[in-house]
Structures are given as structure tokens and as C-alpha cells.
Amino acid sequence: MGERGAGQGAPASSGPSGPASSEATAGTVLAGYLHAQAAEFLRSLRLHRESGSDAEDATEASRLLRRSARRIAGTLHVYRPLTDVDWTDPLRAELLWLSDTLGREHAHAARLARLRGALHRLSGAEGPMGQTGAGASGARAAGRGGYGDGGGMTVGAARAGALLERQLTLARTRAHSAALQALGSSRFHAVADAAAVLASELPLDPAAHDLLAREALPCLAEQAHRRLTDAADALPLSVAGHPYNAEALTHGLAAVPAPDAPPAEGRQDAPWHQVRRLVRLRRYAQEVLDEHVASEAEPTLSVRLLGANQALDRHRDAAEAAAAASAAARTPRIAPATAYALGVLHADQRHEVEAARYAFGRIWQRLAVPTA
Amino acid sequence: MGERGAGQGAPASSGPSGPASSEATAGTVLAGYLHAQAAEFLRSLRLHRESGSDAEDATEASRLLRRSARRIAGTLHVYRPLTDVDWTDPLRAELLWLSDTLGREHAHAARLARLRGALHRLSGAEGPMGQTGAGASGARAAGRGGYGDGGGMTVGAARAGALLERQLTLARTRAHSAALQALGSSRFHAVADAAAVLASELPLDPAAHDLLAREALPCLAEQAHRRLTDAADALPLSVAGHPYNAEALTHGLAAVPAPDAPPAEGRQDAPWHQVRRLVRLRRYAQEVLDEHVASEAEPTLSVRLLGANQALDRHRDAAEAAAAASAAARTPRIAPATAYALGVLHADQRHEVEAARYAFGRIWQRLAVPTA
Numbered sequence: 193m194g195e196r197g198a199g200q201g202a203p204a205s206s207g208p209s210g211p212a213s214s215e216a217t218a219g220t221v222l223a224g225y226l227h228a229q230a231a232e233f234l235r236s237l238r239l240h241r242e243s244g245s246d247a248e249d250a251t252e253a254s255r256l257l258r259r260s261a262r263r264i265a266g267t268l269h270v271y272r273p274l275t276d277v278d279w280t281d282p283l284r285a286e287l288l289w290l291s292d293t294l295g296r297e298h299a300h301a302a303r304l305a306r307l308r309g310a311l312h313r314l315s316g317a318e319g320p321m322g323q324t325g326a327g328a329s330g331a332r333a334a335g336r337g338g339y340g341d342g343g344g345m346t347v348g349a350a351r352a353g354a355l356l357e358r359q360l361t362l363a364r365t366r367a368h369s370a371a372l373q374a375l376g377s378s379r380f381h382a383v384a385d386a387a388a389v390l391a392s393e394l395p396l397d398p399a400a401h402d403l404l405a406r407e408a409l410p411c412l413a414e415q416a417h418r419r420l421t422d423a424a425d426a427l428p429l430s431v432a433g434h435p436y437n438a439e440a441l442t443h444g445l446a447a448v449p450a451p452d453a454p455p456a457e458g459r460q461d462a463p464w465h466q467v468r469r470l471v472r473l474r475r476y477a478q479e480v481l482d483e484h485v486a487s488e489a490e491p492t493l494s495v496r497l498l499g500a501n502q503a504l505d506r507h508r509d510a511a512e513a514a515a516a517a518s519a520a521a522r523t524p525r526i527a528p529a530t531a532y533a534l535g536v537l538h539a540d541q542r543h544e545v546e547a548a549r550y551a552f553g554r555i556w557q558r559l560a561v562p563t564a
Numbered sequence: 565m566g567e568r569g570a571g572q573g574a575p576a577s578s579g580p581s582g583p584a585s586s587e588a589t590a591g592t593v594l595a596g597y598l599h600a601q602a603a604e605f606l607r608s609l610r611l612h613r614e615s616g617s618d619a620e621d622a623t624e625a626s627r628l629l630r631r632s633a634r635r636i637a638g639t640l641h642v643y644r645p646l647t648d649v650d651w652t653d654p655l656r657a658e659l660l661w662l663s664d665t666l667g668r669e670h671a672h673a674a675r676l677a678r679l680r681g682a683l684h685r686l687s688g689a690e691g692p693m694g695q696t697g698a699g700a701s702g703a704r705a706a707g708r709g710g711y712g713d714g715g716g717m718t719v720g721a722a723r724a725g726a727l728l729e730r731q732l733t734l735a736r737t738r739a740h741s742a743a744l745q746a747l748g749s750s751r752f753h754a755v756a757d758a759a760a761v762l763a764s765e766l767p768l769d770p771a772a773h774d775l776l777a778r779e780a781l782p783c784l785a786e787q788a789h790r791r792l793t794d795a796a797d798a799l800p801l802s803v804a805g806h807p808y809n810a811e812a813l814t815h816g817l818a819a820v821p822a823p824d825a826p827p828a829e830g831r832q833d834a835p836w837h838q839v840r841r842l843v844r845l846r847r848y849a850q851e852v853l854d855e856h857v858a859s860e861a862e863p864t865l866s867v868r869l870l871g872a873n874q875a876l877d878r879h880r881d882a883a884e885a886a887a888a889a890s891a892a893a894r895t896p897r898i899a900p901a902t903a904y905a906l907g908v909l910h911a912d913q914r915h916e917v918e919a920a921r922y923a924f925g926r927i928w929q930r931l932a933v934p935t936a
Contacts, residue, residue: 313810316818316828349817435807436919438685444908445721446688456688521904528903532893535907536816543915547808 218408219401221484222271223394226264230390233260237384240375254294254371261291264390266476270416274408276395283390286383293374296367299512304360306513310540311353311533315345348529352537355520355530405484413477420470424556427463432549433557440546441539455518457542461511464549468504475501493559500555507548514541590780591773593856594643595766598636602762605632609756612747626666626743633663636762638848642788646780648767655762658755665746668739671884676732678885682912683725683905687717720901724909727892727902777856785849792842796928799835804921805929812918813911827890829914833883836921840876847873865931872927879920886913 240253265287268280345353374380389395400408431437443456475497482494514537521534612625637659640652717725746752761767772780803809815828847869854866886909893906 311817314813314815314817316815344819346817346819349819435922436915438912438915438919441686441908441912441915443686443688444912445683445686445718445905447716447718447721518904521900526900528893528898528900531900531904532890532907532910533817535904535909536813536911537907538904539908539911539915540810540813540816543808543810543813543911547810550807 214406216405216484217401218271218274218403218405219394219396221405221409222267222274222480223396225480225483226267226390226394227392229260229263229267230387233257233264233387234384234391236260237387251298254298258291258294261287261294262472263476263479264387265291266473267480270473270477271409271412271480273412274397274400274403276397279395283383283386286379286386290374290380290383294371297364297371300360300364300367302509303513303516304356304364306509307356307360307517307537307541308353310513310537311345311349314536314540315349346529346533348527348531348533351527351530352517352520352533355523355526355534356516359520359523360516409481409484413474413481416470416474416477420467420474421560423463423467423470424560427467429553429556432546432553435550437546440549441542444539444542455515457511457514461507461545464504464507464552465511467552468501468508471497471501471504496555496559500552500559503548503552503555507545507552510541510544510548514538514545517541586778588777588856589773590643590646590775590777591766591768593777593781594639594646594852595768597852597855598639598762598766599764601632601635601639602759605629605636605759606756606763608632609759623670626670630663630666633659633666634844635848635851636759637663638845639852642845642849643781643784643852645784646769646772646775648769651767655755655758658751658758662746662752662755666743669736669743672732672736672739674881675885675888676728676736678881679728679732679889679909679913680725682885682909683717683721686908686912687721718901718905720899720903720905723899723902724889724892724905727895727898727906728888731892731895732888781853781856785846785853788842788846788849792839792846793932795835795839795842796932799839801925801928804918804925807922809918812921813914816911816914827887829883829886833879833917836876836879836924837883839924840873840880843869843873843876868927868931872924872931875920875924875927879917879924882913882916882920886910886917889913 236253236256236259240250240257243249243253265284268275268284272280428439431439440457440460443460446456448455475494478494478497517534517538521531521538608625608628608631612622612629615621615625637656640647640656644652800811803811812829812832815832818828820827847866850866850869889906889910893903893910
């Protein structure tokens with residue numbers, strides 16, 4: 193990891209190449225983007241070290257660290273043919289490991305907040321999270337009027353909330369320890385060293401040195417787009433496009449063939465999670481392109497990719513929250529009322545999964561047309 | 565009930581008055597419709613008596629009996645000012661009692677079938693009832709592919725099904741006995757006598773004798789339409805028009821302020837149930853109009869009213885099925901897994917409630933425009 197091919201690096205570039213550089217090489221543009229992200233990575237790491245016991249600062253630093261790690265890894269993935277893959281492939285894998293390890297604590301905290309919000313909402317009070325956009329929420333609050341708002345939770349719902357609180361807080365604490373351990377490991381220090389290299393120099397493939405940015409980069413971004421399109425077209429979008437198709441809960445009460453088999457809902461969700469990853473790669477690919485030619489940038493595309501990404505993030509979050517609710521319901525010796533509330537919660541989150549698919553389908557319709 | 569004002573009856577008319585009768589009186593046209601419905605009522609009653617031990621024939625006869633009872637009562641409601649209200653008001657109340665008493669057995673059976681279908685569907689196999697229209701169902705079946713179809717139910721779902729089966733079969737048996745008792749009562753015989761009168765003569769209000777059908781009937785139908793429009797406009801349709809607004813489950817886990825207080829979801833549903841009744845009245849009003857002037861009939865309106873009615877029937881059925889699932893979950897000493905499955909089922913049916921509101925909202929948009 194610390195080693196790299198000598199003499200193949202592109203020089204550091206301090207910022208966007210600007211519209212004048214139509215003769216810029218692909219290596220220069222890509223390096224410019226990666227230098228900036230690597231610098232961001234190192235800055236976040238410093239922030240994290242300096243945050244000390246301030247949990248909020250540490251959370252924000254960790255978020256920024258994961259953000260740049262994902263962007264570096266994604267960019268190295270899309271523009272892989274331009275880089276020295278002996279050096280970049282291992283770095284990419286290590287960045288994904290890091291982002292995953294650091295992200296778990298946040299994921300458990302966010303899951304708990306989502307489930308707490310849902311329990312609150314299902315008890316007739318508006319949850320802290322607007323689930324369907326500000327417009328719908330506003331209309332909802334106005335339309336509901338006096339239907340016993342704030343009537344309080346059932347005993348089962350309160351107990352379900354306490355159970356989830358215990359289980360997810362425990363998981364979060366474990367993830368926190370694991371993240372701290374990872375940040376102190378020699379494995380992490382090797383990643384940080386590689387990021388320091390990347391902040392000043394990008395090891396390129398020798399054959400890619402003279403490729404023009406305006407030719408090579410859009411071509412590779414287009415390939416990423418095609419992988420995304422192929423995967424999205426394989427999704428059951430015609431079903432998802434019918435509101436209230438009741439598809440996401442189809443396996444809510446399905447028995448698994450063996451105790452260690454994955455839940456059927458997970459199998460149904462997997463292709464959507466895969467598209468989520470491909471949307472993300474496509475977004476990062478676009479960020480590199482936008483860096484290069486700010487004037488030709490297509491803001492609509494970036495905005496739609498972001499929208500698609502957010503819908504699929506919501507899809508994943510709701511799917512994992514639903515799984516957490518049904519896992520909690522398998523806790524031994526819980527009261528029937530608690531189990532009932534967890535069943536309602538599970539179905540509610542699967543409903544959110546379905547809503548996210550519907551939202552993605554609508555965004556995708558508009559995304560897919562201009563490139564067809 | 566058996567008495568009626570002498571000499572006020574309109575003569576029997578054997579069928580539609582035909583397009584030529586533009587000078588027909590309102591009394592003649594209304595009487596024509598009611599004669600036909602009363603004859604239908606008496607025929608269904610005979611069918612029911614002759615059905616003996618054939619449960620299927622008895623069910624069908626009961627359905628036809630309720631169908632004509634509802635139409636007579638609804639028509640007498642909308643066109644009340646034309647009739648001798650001293651005679652028609654009590655008959656109307658008795659017909660509603662009869663339709664309600666006879667309908668309960670069917671309602672319990674249908675509720676059980678709906679919940680059984682939902683449990684089946686939630687276990688990854690296609691339920692016997694297409695819940696979102698044939699198109700979506702077809703696409704669903706095609707789109708799902710091999711996601712573990714027919715994997716079977718969880719133990720909790722199977723037990724929840726057995727519990728619902730027991731409870732709703734018991735309720736159905738009780739409703740069956742109550743219906744048989746009602747059909748043998750002197751109260752029922754008085755209704756049958758009144759229907760026999762109505763089959764040949766409609767007691768009219770003296771002031772209504774000379775009103776022209778083409779003037780009086782549309783005016784009263786329009787009043788029924790206005791009552792419907794006012795009630796529908798008061799519904800939170802702007803919320804319901806956003807798919808996945810998560811509104812119907814808003815009180816899924818809300819505590820009731822007192823043990824004997826109605827569930828919060830019932831309060832939320834009540835205005836929709838009221839609109840359902842008004843749609844029904846408007847439909848029957850239209851049937852009388854269509855009888856009168858077949859050539860001027862507006863088939864689109866009738867079709868849309870029927871669609872709106874069906875959406876709101878589905879709304880009521882799903883709301884009552886959801887209530888049955890949560891009532892079953894309050895059975896003492898059930899296993900947590902059973903309660904969990906009932907929670908999922910409850911949320912699923914509330915999801916159906918929301919879907920029905922969405923469907924009604926879309927139909928209503930098209931219904932409301934031409935009369936605005």
C-alpha cells in the first residue's frame with residue numbers, strides 16, 4: 193500500500209482546471225479531483241483527532257472522513273483504467289473497509305432515530321422526521337385537524353421503543369468501539385499514508401498519460417452510466433410505479449426455509465441496493481466531469497442523480513429499520529403487546545421501502561430519458 | 565307500516581317510461597323505479613325461502629334482498645319530498661335495519677376472506693384477492709420472478725390466521741342466527757307487507773302529483789349531489805392525493821384515552837364512511853334518472869360513481885379488517901409471534917385503507933370537475 197510506481201504521478205493541481213483547459217489531460221483532471229478529496233480526507237482525520245471527547249465534533253469529522261473516502265474509492269472505481277491499478281485497487285478496497293467500519297455507529301444511531309420517529313408518528317403525533325417531503329407533511333398536519341393528536345402511545349409501543357433503544361444502543365456502542373479500534377490500527381495508518389500520497393500525486397497508468405480529458409473521462413462516465421442503466425432496467429419498476437402495489441411487504445410473514453437462511457425481504461431488496469451503489473458511482477463520476485468543464489456541466493443531471501441516490505438511501509434505511517424491528521420481535525419473553533407494536537412498525541417501514549421505490553421510479557423515468 | 569294514505573298512489577308502471585315520455589310526471593317515474601325494486605325485493609325473499617338448506621342460494625338471495633332494500637331506502641331518501649313521508653319514512657328506517665341485520669353475516673365472512681388473503685399474500689404467495697387491480701397484479705406476478713414464492717407462512721402468521729378464523733367464524737354464526745331470527749319476526753313481515761304495497765303503488769305527497777319528471781327529479785338528484793360534494797370537499801383529499809402519505813396508520817399505535825373510547829382510527833375514518841353513504845345515495849338517485857331518460861343518460865357519471873363507491877367500499881372493508889386484526893391481538897395469552905403477525909396484518913390493512921383513499925381521490929377529481 194505504501195509503495196507506488198515511481199515517476200508515473202500526475203503533478204498536483206490546486207483546483208478545477210477551468211473552462212479554458214480544453215486540452216487538459218484526463219490524468220490532470222482526475223488527479224485534481226482526487227488531490228482535493230484526499231486533502232479533505234486528511235483534514236477530516238485531523239478534525240477527528242482534535243475532537244477529543246466532543247461527540248458532536250467527532251460525529252461530524254467521521255461523516256466528512258467517510259464522505260471523502262467514498263468519493264476517492266468511487267472515483268478510482270469509475271476511472272480505474274486511467275490509474276496504476278496495482279496501487280489504486282488495494283487502496284480502494286481499504287477505503288471501503290474504512291468507510292464501512294466508521295459508518296456503522298452512525299447507521300445504528302440513525303436507525304434508532306428513524307424507528308423512534310416512526311413510533312411517535314404511529315401514535316398520532318407528528319414524528320421528528322418528515323417522511324414524505326415538506327409539502328405533504330404540511331398538508332398532513334393541516335388536514336388532520338383534531339384527530340386526537342398527542343394521545344400518547346400504547347403500552348406495547350412504549351415497550352417496543354424501549355426494547356429497540358436497548359438493542360440499538362448496544363449495537364451502536366459496539367460499533368463505536370470497533371471504529372476507535374480501527375482508527376488506531378496499523379491498517380488504518382497505511383490508508384492515511386496512501387491518502388497523503390494521493391493529496392499530491394496520482395499514480396497513473398503509463399498508457400493514460402496523454403489521453404485528453406474531454407475524450408477519456410466522459411467515455412468512462414458513460415460506461416458507469418450504462419452499468420447503472422442496465423441494473424435499473426432490471427428492477428421491477430413497472431410494479432413500483434403503481435402506488436400502493438403492496439409489493440415491499442410481500443414477504444413480511446414468509447417463513448425462511450432454514451433458520452440461517454437470509455430473510456426473503458433481503459433477497460427482494462438486494463437489486464435495489466445494488467442500483468443504489470451504481471447511482472453513487474455515477475454521481476462521483478459526474479463530479480469529476482463537472483470539475484473539468486464547469487461551463488458544460490449539466491446541473492439537472494447532478495440534481496436528479498442526487499435525488500435518485502437519496503430515494504435509494506431512504507430505501508436502504510427503511511429496509512434495515514424494518515429488519516431491526518422484526519429482529520427485536522424475536523427477542524425471547526417479550527409481551528404480546530410489544531410484539532404487536534413491532535409488527536406494526538415492521539410493516540410501516542416496509543411501506544416506506546415501497547414509497548422509496550416509487551419515488552426512485554419517478555426520478556429514474558426523468559433520468560433515463562435524456563440518455564436513451 | 566301496513567297503513568297508507570288512500571288515493572294518493574301513482575299507478576303501477578311496468579318498466580322505464582322511455583324517451584318519448586318527456587311529459588311524464590315525477591311520481592310516475594319514481595313509482596316505476598320503486599315498483600321494479602320492490603318486485604325484486606319480493607322475488608329475492610321468495611328465493612331465500614326456497615333456498616332451504618342450500619347455503620350458496622341463500623347467500624345469493626340475501627345479497628339480492630339487501631340490494632333492493634338499499635335501493636328502495638336510498639331512493640325514498642333522495643326523492644323524499646315527492647313521497648308521503650308518513651308512510652315512507654318508517655319504511656326507510658325498517659329497510660335499513662333489515663339490510664344491516666342481513667348484511668352482517670356476509671360482512672364477517674368477507675372480512676375473514678380478506679384477512680386470510682392478506683396473510684397468504686404477506687407470506688410471499690399471491691393472495692386470492694387482487695388488491696390493486698388486474699393490471700398491477702399481473703405486473704406484480706411477472707415482476708417478482710423467483711423471490712421465494714410459496715415459501716410458506718411463519719408460525720405466528722399461521723396461528724394468527726387460526727385465531728382470526730375462530731373469532732370471525734363465531735361472529736358469523738351469531739350473525740347468521742340473528743338474521744334468521746329477524747326474517748321470522750313480525751317486524752320483518754311488516755316490511756315485506758310494505759314492499760308488496762310498493763310493488764304496485766307508491767304513496768305520493770299530494771303536492772307532488774303534477775310535477776314533471778324532467779324538472780323535479782334532476783333537481784332532487786342535484787341536491788343529493790351537492791350534499792356529496794360538500795362532504796367530499798371536507799375530506800383531507802390533498803393529503804390522500806400524495807401516494808404513500810402514511811396517514812391511515814397515523815393512529816396505529818395511539819393509546820385511547822379511556823378503555824371504552826372509540827379507537828382513534830375510527831374517528832379518522834368516519835368522514836370517509838359518511839361520503840361512502842352519500843355516494844351510494846347519489847348512485848341510486850342517478851338510477852332513477854337513467855330510468856326516465858335513457859337517451860340523455862350520462863354513462864360516464866354512473867361509471868365514475870360506481871368506481872367511487874367501490875373505492876370507498878374497499879376503504880370500509882379494509883378499515884374493519886384492520887380493526888378485527890387489532891381486536892384479535894388483544895386476545896389474552898396469545899404468543900408474541902401471533903401478536904407480531906397481527907400487527908403486520910393490521911398495518912397492511914391500514915395501508916389498504918390509504919390506498920383506497922388515494923383511489924377515491926383520483927376518481928373524485930374527475931367526478932367533481934364536470935359539475936363544478
